[in-house]
Amino acid sequence: AQSVTQPDIHITVSEGASLELRCNYSYGATPYLFWYVQSPGQGLQLLLKYFSGDTLVQGIKGFEAEFKRSQSSFNLRKPSVHWSDAAEYFCAVGGDSSYKLIFGSGTRLLVRP
């Protein structure tokens, strides 16, 4: 079955600390992977995406993610978190055989001053 798992419902980090949000997927074909961010009451904004090529992907706002096929993971990282990064983050998987994206249940990031 196709699925995305984000094992952490909430994560709290101090401002300036590093961040890693976990994402594991199950997908029968070559996956296309996405990270989106959502502020309260807003739509989703694309942070970055992986289709092929270099497994380390750079995105907006200083985020990066690494695709590890052997671990079926696509973890999101940021070296130094800012208070404005507090939001909910969604990992999603799709592929060239489907129009559908499958979303994880999200990780809410809280940033301590």
Next chain:
Amino acid sequence: DGGITQSPKYLFRKEGQNVTLSCEQNLNHDAMYWYRQDPGQGLRLIYYSQIVNDFQKGDIAEGYSVSREKKESFPLTVTSAQKNPTAFYLCASSLGARGETQYFGPGTRLLVL
């Protein structure tokens, strides 16, 4: 500026009433999508449309209907058959090929009176 607009931002439904949520895009995208978001859950696909005058059911289509008469517009009707309509509704669009990046509107929150 190109983008996706959704209206209204908030919508109230009375028992037995049908309501329609608007979604418009000026990105010249062929494909459009409707998702439902409930607290603590990821996004669930209601309907999607690959091209004008064509649409397919997603994972939770019961109680909803759509039309796609124009490329720019993909309205969603929440019918009285949808017994638990309170949720945040997100519209998205993509260029049209399978696996393409989806871009999201700001969302409509539907509440039941």
